[in-house]
Amino acid sequence: MLVAMGSISALMGQQVPLQKPEEKQVTRQQSEALFDAIRPVARAASPSTVWVWADRKPVAMGTVIGDGNQVLTKWSQIAFARTPVQVVGGDRTTGTARVVGVYQDDDLALLEIVDADFDPVSFSTEVKPTLGQFLIAAGPGDQPLKAGVVAVAERPLRESDQAFLGVMLDPEFEGPGVRVQTIDDRGGADEAGLQGGDVLLAVDGQAVTSAFELRGILQKTRPGESIRVKYLREGAETETEILLGGRPEFQRVPEARLRSMRSMGTDVSLVAGGFPVILQSDMQLTPEQCGGPVVDLQGRVIGISIARPDRTRSFIIPSSRIVALLEEEPLDPGLAALPREAEGRGVRPAAGQQGMPIPPVVPLNRGSAERLRKHLEEMSDLLERMEREMEPLER
Amino acid sequence: MKKSRILHVGAILLLGLTGTGRGGEIRSLEDVLALQAKTEELGRKVLPAVVALISEEVGSSGSGVVVGKDGLILTAAHVIDGAEEVEVVFPGGKQAKGKVLGANFSKDIGMVRIVDEGDWPVVEIGESKPLQAGDWVVAMGHSEGYDPARTPPLRFGRVVSDGPGNFLTTDCTLIGGDSGGPLFDLEGRVVGINSSIGESLDNNNHAGIDGFREDWDRMLAGEIWGELQLNPLANPERPVLGILMGRELSNGGVPVERVTPDSPAAKAGIRPGDVVVAVDGTRIRGGRNLGMILAKHSAGDEVEVSLLRGREEVKLRVELMRQDQLFEKLER
Known part of the structure; x- marks a missing residue:
């Protein structure tokens, strides 16, 4: 990063670098035309x-x-x-x-x-929104709140819903396979008797050639499922069954710079993570615009917007999850x-x-x-101040 | 190792300029449905070629896009700054070793080649120069670093301004980790590379793909040059006329104090004592304003310069030239 974050405040209020008035007008008219076209669709919700x-x-x-x-x-x-x-x-x-x-x-x-x-509202659960599909956040009035696309298909966000094997891999190892450096005693690998130095060759018959590939394979499994792991120990190939658990919660502290980038140009939701299942969209909601229905271009309600985690993302809980929740x-x-x-x-x-x-x-x-x-402190300060200011009026 | 750095934040200046606009017009819901169909098809087609580039030496994670069957990857210069080798990670988790080739920091563009054998997924290369405000685009990249739980997020938007020099600005929101990732036109051709962001959600800057074409062979040969400079007026590749500006007049006109020999201004017949009053019909509001208007162009573009010569107004066509090339010429 060349320019210190501190200089950002000086840029506040500046919109787009070198944008000509004509360019601004073109994009504004285009937004208006887009919203005119989708308005009838959003009326469904x-x-x-x-x-x-x-x-x-x-x-x-x-x-x-x-x-x-x-x-x-x-x-x-x-x-x-x-x-x-x-x-x-x-x-x-x-x-x-x-x-x-x-x-x-x-x-x-x-x-x-x-x-x-x-x-x-009537929730639509028959189709799952796919990558690139257009979505509209309906508003109470005639004007839709925001529009965007499916940025990432439906996935779990909660770490305990992600399968956890419990191996730390050796980054120096060149292959074939991936070599275990240490074992985390909170995962299934420990229980199945894997040790540091073991070389994992395949999972469920699929060859493993990199750490990311192993993570990709595990991504498709769920806690409670078992996988068959082929591994090499002291020259001998063995295969074992490993029962996967849920991922223990890792507290990842985001780099300060990334954290300040997240809120650039946007306010972020207080609770923005850990949802059991979400759709990720690029629609630019504000935290106060979350909680309403989201429709597709057919006017079907595909979910409820739930959070604004940063400048690039808005999260939507899919209708199937909402319908299942309401049973509970x-x-x-x-x-x-x-x-x-x-x-x-x-x-x-x-x-x-x-x-x-x-x-x-x-x-x-x-x-x-x-x-x-x-x-909260800010809120109660504000309320106290407001109450103090109200007093003379009430008397 | 998954530390995201990348996406620097620009010192950026706002100016009013002239020009004409056109755009992906929407007249009905059918037009929106057609846009959706294109975006969905594009997403499926290009996703496999959008890679994460992780440098353990430097401790950074950015993005790139594969454009050659032999594993040639286009990325941003600042993603590979200081690295000789990078880990290339595909959306499914497949991993390969990449060798850093060349980079031009002035345009924030760079190249990496996968050294492992393989039949790599690729995307086509498009053109960035014809893009204007209102053209629909899609940005992708491994936001906040590679995440096996998701594919690189797709962001739909449009060009909001053709930025300084080779750069473009869109409303496809970017964040750390997206740097070096591709910007596509709706046909799924790479038209830009994610470079920087400003405070506004509409301020996401991409290096235009045409900048690669000019520097292709040098980068392929492993040359690294240029200077990363987000202030367009300090960019060594910015286009210039070749005049020494005098003190601006109260009405905003800029007097020409000297004309650099052999410069575009000299060739076009601009003389010392002339006063620059407009460029392409847009009135000049001082020296800085003139610089910014020119910065929005690229070298090789022709502009119409209106001058006051005594009481007479003269209009001359001038083909702009890169500042660094003009200086080079002078030193010779």
């Missing part, structure tokens, strides 16, 4: 899309389900609300919401609307994430107000807990 308000501001989108008086929204965006949550439709119909359940792993909250009805009993909001709290990794939010269940903690990894804490 806009009556089922609501704004979710908390603490006097819109904090997320919501997707109307059930009989029209239930809404799914992004849990971490409302978990710390100090006022009752409200939902607002495109026609400004407003309803008061109560959190009745939490799907913690997916960061979704189930709301019940007390005094209004909306059109429920959600967690009582008062109990959600208590185990995390016991581990001392959660954050206790400010006390809730009357009419709202006291929001408990959200599942977080360590880094985001710190950010959340900071965010």
